[in-house]
Amino acid sequence: MRITRTLAVVATALATAALGSAGPARADQVMEGVYGYxxxxxxxxWVIYPSCVPTVGDLRVNLELPVAxxxxxAANPSTKVAGGDARLTNGVWTFSTNKKDGLTCPxxxxxxxxxxxxxxxxxxxSGTRSVSFSDVCDGQVAANILTYPFTLAYKGPLPIPVDRYPLYCEPGGLKRCF
Known part of the structure; x- marks a missing residue:
């Protein structure tokens, strides 16, 4: 009986540890600030600021970690670097942008x-910038995808301070967090 109980405790502890590590590796930190590209x-x-929306739980407990x-x-428009809204997909932040006049023909x-x-x-x-286009310039330029590696380096905080977490949630029926 004692061996069975011990095995049950060990199995429960291992299952809890496995479930606990199944989430995002760094859910407590989201990029925020000015980064050199x-x-x-x-x-x-790049000026990067997150917007996170509580999407889980019943909001009776204050939210300490960013979710959703x-x-x-935001990038300086005078550079060749674009900006946009990045979403986390398979552990990588991704965004796309269309440029009407992005390629100069021959x-x-x-x-x-x-x-x-x-x-x-x-x-x-680190990351990659992919530039794709179809057959353009009256057939002078064939469809292609060009890929360029880039790096990011933290330069400093946002120009305007932002208080993100914890979110304090009202008790009762309204379930509003601030």
Whole structure:
């Protein structure tokens, strides 16, 4: 009887540990601040601020960790680097942007549309920028996807301080958090 009870306790502890580690590796931290973007000789700043929405639980307990986050990435419009709203997919933040005049044709006078996709890992602070386009410029440029690696480096906090967590939730029926 004692061996069975001990095995049950060990099995329960192992199951709890496995379930506890199944979540995101760093749910307590979401990128926020000013980051330096470097892609070869292209250097720019990204201002990244998260918006997180409580989507789980019944909100009777204060929320200490960010959930359901989206990163708003703002870039200086004068650079070749885009900005957008990044979502976490398979551990990588991703956003895409369309540029109507993103590719200059060989004649130098006309342009063609492109789609840029940025994917980055907030743990390694590195990512890729993919530029895709279809057959453009009257058939002079064939469809292609060009991929460029980039790195990110934290430069400082957001210009305006933001209090994110914990969210304090009202008791009772309204379930509003602030």
């Amino acid at each position: 470097t892609q070869g000789d292209v250097v720019a700043d 986050c989206r990163l708003h990435v 004649d130098g006078a006309t342009t063609a549309p492109i789609v840029e996709t940025y994917e980055f890992d907030d743990r390694t602070m």
